[in-house]
Structure formats: C-alpha cells, structure tokens
Amino acid sequence: MSFVKQAPVLLVIIPLLSALLVNILGLVNRRYCLPVAILGILGSFAASVVTLIRVIENGAISYRLGGWPPPFGIEYVIDHLNGLVLVTVSFVSLLAVIFSKESVKQEVPEKIPQFYTLFILLVTGLLGMTVTGDAFNLYVLLEISALTGYALIAMGDNRALVASFNYVILGTIGASFYLLGVGHLYIMTGSLNMADLLTILPGLYSLNAVFIALLLILVGIWIKMAFFPLHGWLPNAYTYAPSAAGCLVAPLVTKVSVYIMIRIMLSVFSPLYVYSIIGLSETIVWMSVIAIISGSILALAQTDFKKMLTYLIVAEVGYMVGGAWLASAAGLTGAILHIVNDALMTLCLFLFAGIVIYKKGGHQLQDLAGLYKKMPVTMAAFTVGALSMIGVPPTAGFFSKWYLILGAIDAGKYHFMAALLVSSLINAILFFKVIEIAYFEPKVDHHGGETEKVIIDEAPLTMLVPLIIVALSLIVIGLYSGDIITNIIQHSVPAGLL
C-alpha cells in the first residue's frame, strides 16, 4: 500500500496543499473553504493513525525526504512518542475545525478564506514539528506554526491586536534562542540530524558550548510553551483570540512545545546527560513547582472564564515540564500521557467557552449563570472536562496526575507532589465555583420551578458534537490509559530510568 508507506510525509503534505486549495477556492466561493479544510485535516488524521499503527506493529519508521540518506538529507522519524502526539494533534484539530463552522461565521465573517488558510497551515506546522527528525527543519516549522498563530490571534476582538503583538515579540525571541542553540550544536558537531547528534554528542559532553546549547534551546522552547516566568504573552493572546482559533491554539501549541522539549532531552541529548551530568533536574523541578502554584493562584483570581482557563494552561505546562525533569520512568510516562490528556481537556474547556461566547456573547464567569437548565448536554460535557482537570477517576486527567505523583515519589521530590495536590485542590475550588454559578439562575426571586417554562437552548450540532466527542474521549482514554501506556508510552521511556 503506497498510502501506508508514504503516510509519514502525506500527513504534512495533505494539509499543506489543502491550505493552498482553500485560499484559491475561497476566491471563487467561500462556502468551499470549510469542506476542503475538514477533508485536509481528515486526510492527515487518517495518515497519522495509519502511521501510529505501523509504529506499534513494527517499531520506529524513518522516512527520507527525496531519498537522501539521513545525515545529509532531511529525515522524518516516527517512533512511539511522536506517533501518539501526531494522532492527538490531528484529532484535536479535526474537532476544532468542525467546531469552527458557526463560530467563524459569527466572529470573523469577512475573513473566512484567510482564517481557514492560516488554520490549516498552523496544523501543518504543528504536525511537521512533531514528525521531523532534523533540528533546523524543526525551527522552520516552529516559525510556520508561530507566524500563523500570530495572525490567527490578531483576528480576534478589540484587544487581540496588542496581545498578538506581544506574542510576536516574545515568540520571536523564543524561536531565535532555539536557533542559536542549534547553531552551537552545529558548530560543535557539524550535524543537524537528531539521531546523528545523539551519536556524536557523548564525546563532547564535557564542553561548555554543549551545555550552553542545551540551555539556549530550553529557554527558547520554554518561551514558546509559556513556562511560568516566561508565560507573559499567553493569557491575553489566548483570551482575546477568535474562539475557533483559541480551540486550536490553546490545546496544541503548548503541548507540541512540551513534546519538543522531551524530544530534545531524549533524542538529541541523552537521559544520561540531561538527568545526571548537568545536574539541572532539581532546579527545573523547583521552577515547575513555582509554575504550577502561581498558575493556579492566578487562575483563582480571574473573573473572566476564558482567562481563568489560560492561567490553568500555565499551571498544566508546569506539570509536564516537572514530570519530564523528575528523572524517573513514572514521571516521564505521566508527562507524556499528560500531553495527550491535557490537549483533550483544554480542547473540551475551550470548546465549551466557544459555545458560551456564541450563545451569550461574552466570556465572563457571570455569563455562565443558569446554563445547566438551558444547555444540559453542553454542561454535562463541560463537567466531564472539569472533573478531568481536577483529576477525578475515571476521567483521563486522574491517570496522568497519578503517574506524575508516582514519579515524584520515586524521585523523592515531595515538593513536586505537594504542588500537584495543591493545584488539584485549587482546580476543584475553581471548577465547583463555575459549576455553582452555572447551576443556579442569576436571580432566584420565587419558587416556580414547575410553572416556569425552561427553554432548552443548545448550541448548533456542529458545535455540540465535537464537544460531546471530546468529553467521551476523555472518559475512554481514562479507561484505556493502561493500554496506551503499555503499548505506546512504555516504548518511548528510556530503559535506564528507574
């Protein structure tokens, strides 16, 4: 089957070409835009599922672009780790693009072709970042996804332009730091291929330049993933983005950056170097403790529902960075599982926020009042997302948090465990506050529950169905998380770790 063989490259090429097609067809008739966008993303979803199945059956795949052998040509490498991330990215963007139909019509009616072109290009960039095995190629795709992200966010309401401008400035600093780090590695080794770097670098571990290269790359990626002291651009940018764009950007961009951090740690540098030789684990775990606590507390202080969610993303990034740096197998497993779970949970909550914006026109906490009666299905799905965010079994959020806590105990980093528990507690307070607001009517002046007519007023199906699917998938992934770990994640955790 040639589709199966070519799937690693098709999953990037199909959306890339459909972005072009959307742009051209948009000139003819803007009704063509959405179907082409959905088909493009569906194509890459199929290709990533096929690729993941092939990886599970036969092990890692190396795809040579243009047939050039690896150290000279660009290579796409798909192993268990990025196979899983690929499926997550394409699944989330598929749901987000279906959701966008009504929301885009309401929020950016005059820019539909441009919106979908940027939307698919962003997906292309994220998939490319995930699939590539070349450090410089990764930079280019990082900038493709960042540039389209800036433009998508700038399409939002009044304050989006200023938020997007700050994102441009900080995002460029981040990408430039990454590029600088790759430059240091290139000077030291003469190679840009990740597998090649992994074999050359051990002889150079004692050099300062290699250490500086790692630091530059880490700081660059931390800016991109909004790791706590570097998170300044995120809350405003994600809050004021158009809600359909927010549904794509918020779940995926930070998670793909976390994936890249793990990829750089394990496949460019080795676990031996990042965990033992340089001795940064302790510091970075403390930094992520601070990130988790401050993100949660800042979320508690918000009256704007969407902004509250953005601060929760900052806290969740702390979970994953901390888990990856615990230097324990369970912690790394938890961090990888949390990439999948957090992408779905964030998608669930942002889809919900998008529906509220569509129906109520605002995203303050007060706009949620009385929604349980008016939109029972939407609120049920939101409740699943909220429970997963808190970490209630059997939702997916519980299992990754469980592994993170196990990892913290294995590594003896009890402050990280305490931070996870405090953050779960704060999440519980937050979401029960939201549920309370949504459960009761704004003004209850008489008991007339029976006589008062309750009008069920759900969102259109194109918005509701993605929300229901993602809520169900949170439960399904929770129930099957054992299988995901034994069949997929286990293979991407290096054997030397405890």
Added chain:
Amino acid sequence: MQSIISSYNYWIYILLMMIGLYAMLAKNNLVKKVIGMSIFQTAIIVFYVSTGAKEHATIPIIAHGHGAVEAAVDVAHYANPLPHVLMLTAIVVSVGTLGVALAICLGIHRRYNSLEEDEIQEQL
C-alpha cells in the same frame, strides 16, 4: 584580550543581539520594537554566516567533472556552505515575521490611532 580578537565575530553578534533585545524590551514605540526584533534576528544570521566563513577560502564546487577525485576541492580549502544556506531560510522566516509584525502594527494604528505603547495602554 587575545581570545576577544580571535573570536571577534561572536562578540559582534552578541553586541547586535543585545541592541536588539534592548530595543524590543525597553522601547515605547511599537515600530522601534519591530526594528529591534529585526536586529535580533540579524544578529543570529551574522553568527551562523561567520561560522561558515574562512580566510582565503574557495567555493565548494567540484571544478573538473565527475569521478575525478584528485580534481575535487579539498575540504580544508572551501567555506562551509551549509550555514549560509540555512540562513537563506532564516532570512525568509525573519522577513515573514517582520511582515506579520508590521501588519499587526498597522491594525493597532488603525484602531488606537497611535503606535506608542503607553498611549495604547491608556485606551485599553
């Protein structure tokens, strides 16, 4: 002192980078921030290009036909072309970033009628 002179290209790129970083973080005018961003990216291009440069280097082209090993250029004599080629891509990326940043500045100016950060903050 000797180490500064022998690796002056690195000192120049660090100086340029700091100028750019200063402009990005400290300037009040949005266009000046964008100019700072451009200087910052150019600094990295200078860094890459200077690593591939070499005194009295030739171009990496095999002079006389295929298969003639003795006619091929010696590795020690030519300038490494790869960093330069990489920077062609990086220049394209930085032009793209500049375009997006200026477009956003244009939008901000249309809406707030100002490009000074403090004046925009007052209107928010």
